[in-house]
Amino acid sequence: MKGEKMTDYAARREMVIRSVDAEAFLAFNLEGSDPASIRYLTGFTGEGALILTDRQGVLLTDSRYTEQARRETAGFPIEESRTWTGDGLIEAFAGMGISRVSVASRRISHHFFEALGRSGKVTPVAIADPVAELRKIKSPEELASLRKAARIAEDALIRLLDEIKIGMDEAEIALRLEWMIREGEAEGVAFPFNVSAGENTALNHYNPFIGRRPIKRGDFLLFDFGACVDGYRSDITRTFSVGRPTGEAKEIYDTVLRANLAAIAAVRSGMTGVEADAVARDSIAAAGHAEHFGHGLGHGIGLEVHEAPFLSPRSKDTLGAGMTVTIEPGIYITGVGGVRIEDDIVITDEGCEVITSFPKDRLIEVG
The missing domain is CATH 3.90.230.10 (Creatinase/methionine aminopeptidase superfamily)
Known part of the structure; x- marks a missing residue:
């Protein structure tokens, strides 16, 4: 059963990245802002930032959730960062060679969207929520x-x-x-x-x-x-x-x-x-x-x-x-x-x- 779940998560992530017109897709959950997307794509139930590309992916979170993330995602790359809501996220984009990232407009605050753009290192692109569209049809x-x-x-x-x-x-x-x-x-x-x-x-x-x-x-x-x-x-x-x-x-x-x-x-x-x-x-x-x-x-x-x-x-x-x-x-x-x-x-x-x-x-x- 566990293997089947992980296969489902991988397929879901692949469908999301195929649907976006950018180098990457970002799902972001801070204080309940979007727990559903990250759980749907990885199984993780805590706070963090999920970056997906067609080559790789990473889940950024802090020390409160690192062990939980490892248990719930079983093998998905986890990176611990005290600043995953800010500089740590920008650094992750740079390290992955990402300059343009899609975000679901209704899942992210205007303030955070603007902050990403002001960094000068990544261009955020607001799109309709691709995860919500996938979630309509239940397995x-x-x-x-x-x-x-x-x-x-x-x-x-x-x-x-x-x-x-x-x-x-x-x-x-x-x-x-x-x-x-x-x-x-x-x-x-x-x-x-x-x-x-x-x-x-x-x-x-x-x-x-x-x-x-x-x-x-x-x-x-x-x-x-x-x-x-x-x-x-x-x-x-x-x-x-x-x-x-x-x-x-x-x-x-x-x-x-x-x-x-x-x-x-x-x-x-x-x-x-x-x-x-x-x-x-x-x-x-x-x-x-x-x-x-x-x-x-x-x-x-x-x-x-x-x-x-x-x-x-x-x-x-x-x-x-x-x-x-x-x-x-x-x-x-x-x-x-x-x-x-x-x-x-x-x-x-x-x-x-x-x-x-x-x-x-x-x-x-x-x-």
Whole structure:
């Protein structure tokens, strides 16, 4: 398995360098600026600068990460440098005979880009991100990690639901869910969870550790959560009713469910992100809730929880077999609450494979 992974990394690096019109390509991760690119190309999970050419490559990092880099990259050239973010990087370019280097414009700061140019020793060339383009299509190995991340997250939620009681607050529930996911085989959680209750479920990106609202009978209870396995992240949302749901709650839930199912039935290779979004948006609009669905239908998932392709009215992406995306329509009504149902899917030539499986056919009661 280890040898297979290294072969994959080498092939990925070769595809990147073939796609750039320069002597080299630079991926740079400082304080979380671009961990996904370096991990995708080498397996390294720390901070450093990756220089690729058609002849060789090197990973620059400092003493905090040198041994980690050697373990995680298994044979890839590592160079320890205290100044890899500045002079050490310029010296590496000079030593490799590089005068022109491509960088992904959205992955590097303007300040750093300008600093490279001011050195007078290398000319940076801003390009569209070639690594993000490669990462759209997932290998069987990547799909296995994503499936496992979905399974671990859903197993944790199943266990948690039996423990939920009236009066528990959002933060307490979120912490318990995170602990259950970490108890599994995940390397961590996929992102900070949104566990929200009542009127807070109308907030798309809610922080339960700020609100800490206790759950009450009659509330919606929404979980937006996921696990991380081998760096790959699931992203799942399920909405429940605390106690018996009202007729209005059932109507909102059923409307979102119809949109979710319609989009899943429609998506396929060759469909645009705009077309996929329209399927769910039209379904919700037909039920009279057009103004209550403000975000896009979905996004890619992988080493990042939000990555290409995107499914929205403004998307420029076309779906292809092997891409992994979320399908997450929602309705959000201020003062009432919101419902979102989010599944993770793999695009296929015939349609899609849904890799999440938590029941959603009705508004489930908890508490």
